[in-house]
Amino acid sequence: MSASELGPSLSQAKMPASSGTLQPMDLRPWEALLTLQSVAQRLRLCQDASSNLQILLAAAAPVIGAESLVWLPSESHLPFHCVGSVSWPQADCARLMALISREHDWLRNPTYLANQPEQTCWQREFSQVHQVLALYLSEHKPLGWLLAINKQGGTRFRRTDTALLLPFLGLIRFYHHSTDRLQELRDLLFGFARSLTAAIDAKDPRRSGHSERTARIAVVLARQLSLSSADLGEIYLAGLLHDIGKLGLPETLLRKPGPWSIEEMRRFQQHVNIGYTFLADLHLLRNILPAVLHHHEYYDGSGYPDGLRGEEIPLIARIVAVADAYDALSTGYYDIPALPIAEVEQRLVNESGQKWDPQIVQALLAARQELLAIRPGSVGQSFCQHMEQALQHCLTAEDVPRHAIQDSMQELALELGDSQSVSASPAHDASDTASGTWAD
Structure with a gap:
């Protein structure tokens, strides 16, 4: 609204001048x-x-x-x-x-x-x-x-x-x-999330690194879908914390080798509800709760916990679901070895529309080269790419965590110090081998 819109009484107002005449x-x-x-x-x-x-x-x-x-x-x-x-x-x-x-x-x-x-x-x-x-x-x-x-x-x-x-x-x-105070709060929030992620890795060491990779993969997919910088930050957090509910499961279940019984599978599936309960009272994390609760819903409605289908499943959950599956298939889970990337992509394409949102699967295929940089053992080849991306996001998107460059440096140090230690600790996802459904 401008001054001219205030009406003639104000726009034509007069005030006395020293000479006694009225001036605008x-x-x-x-x-x-x-x-x-x-x-x-x-x-x-x-x-x-x-x-x-x-x-x-x-x-x-x-x-x-x-x-x-x-x-x-x-x-x-x-x-x-x-x-x-x-x-x-x-x-x-x-x-x-x-x-x-x-x-x-x-x-x-x-x-x-x-x-x-x-x-x-x-x-x-x-x-x-x-x-x-x-x-x-x-x-x-x-x-x-x-x-x-x-x-x-x-x-x-x-x-x-x-x-x-x-x-x-x-x-x-x-x-x-x-914005400075907000960034400090965000840094604290990301630090909190990464601490919880480390606790998950400690409880189920066979899956060490899975949450971090899922978070990075999910951000790549979100960027392909042209989501905002604010959305990227939330999706990164959702990837880090999607399995937070596993902290409420017994280690004997998480570390059990081989396939699980039906009862064990049902107990395991409760991790999404447990995770939701863990985070429900944290106001700053309210936007990632749908991903924590619904990242095991399938596009055809056959997933859990609520049997949502299609776009009933929140977008953030659909993105994390594809990122989760991609990392599990490409790094191996439990006694099932890792698949070659070509087979991983083909499997996701075959299951598109059944388990996964077809649009997100297409985004994954479009980001093929960028995703290769996130897999264990590929740090050396992709270090320059990691640094370039980290610098870009730190300078242009406030919602991307400041530790992105530090993470890349740590990964490079790990590879230079012991190149086998990076590739020898892939993430693992449990699965029901009889039904072929995800347990993660």
């Missing part, structure tokens, strides 16, 4: 307030930082009548953001950073106004700049600068424009602070 009231503070309310409702902490900054800049530019608004982060590896008619190539970031750093003492005065840039270095460096209003933002450390470039209509920036920009700068500060 400056409605820009009202417009700024309404814009701030609208922007605050649109910002999402789970959304990537670039989208939120674009929303902020696009909303603030017309409030002060700037041709362009630029957010220039103090860390040079981060991209700067620009909205408006003045073009700022990303390649200009370093030059812009150098100019703004040397042109003003920001610690003494966080506001800078240059209405005659021809008298400074601005016009010599950037010919498109005619006026500059810059505000400096810090929070225990430098965060960056908010720059208003060129006043519309050929007029000049005023100090009152600074007052109009300050609330938007405060919103940027709040967003940075909140």
Whole structure:
């Protein structure tokens, strides 16, 4: 909503001037307030930082009548953001950073106004700049600068424009602070999840590494399906914790070699309900509960625990189910040896529409090369790929855990230290060999 939409009584408001005549009231503070309310409702902490900054800049530019608004982060590896008619190539970031750093003492005065840039270095460096209003933002450390470039209509920036920009700068500060705290909370959550995963591996060592690989496979499938970065984080957690209910099963059952009896199978199948109960009271994990409970549902309705079919099965559960099966078949489970990848893929295709969502199976086939990097024993060949992916996600998707690079380094160290130790501890999934159904 703009000031003009407030109705004629406000848009035509008058205020007394010193001369006794009535002058139009400056409605820009009202417009700024309404814009701030609208922007605050649109910002999402789970959304990537670039989208939120674009929303902020696009909303603030017309409030002060700037041709362009630029957010220039103090860390040079981060991209700067620009909205408006003045073009700022990303390649200009370093030059812009150098100019703004040397042109003003920001610690003494966080506001800078240059209405005659021809008298400074601005016009010599950037010919498109005619006026500059810059505000400096810090929070225990430098965060960056908010720059208003060129006043519309050929007029000049005023100090009152600074007052109009300050609330938007405060919103940027709040967003940075909140996302930092949110990332700390996410790191804690991922650490908690990985600790539980280690406990599962300790209880059933024949399946060591299965949950971690399932999580990574599930993320690859989700990316193929074009899910959001927020979804990727939840799917990673779902893969890590899909078997958490096994902590409530006796070790004698989990470590029993060979096929299980019908009664043992029924007892084992309770792990999905146990896992759901374990996590049900953790509000932050509420979105992964469907995967924990339903990753053994089959597309034709023959799975457990509820016999859901087709799209009745939550998407996150369908993704984890295919990732779970792929890892089990390709690494071996109990007394059944690992299958060659070609046979694994063919089996999943044959069971598509019966056990697995056909769309997710197609996503798996499309990601064939990427999935090969996740299998045990393939760390060396795929290390560069792991690093590239980890860097990409850490820099562009807040929801991907920060330990991704550390994991790759640890895997490489394991391979270099004892290449057999990685390939000699494949994950195992129990199965009912008589019926051919998954026990995992």
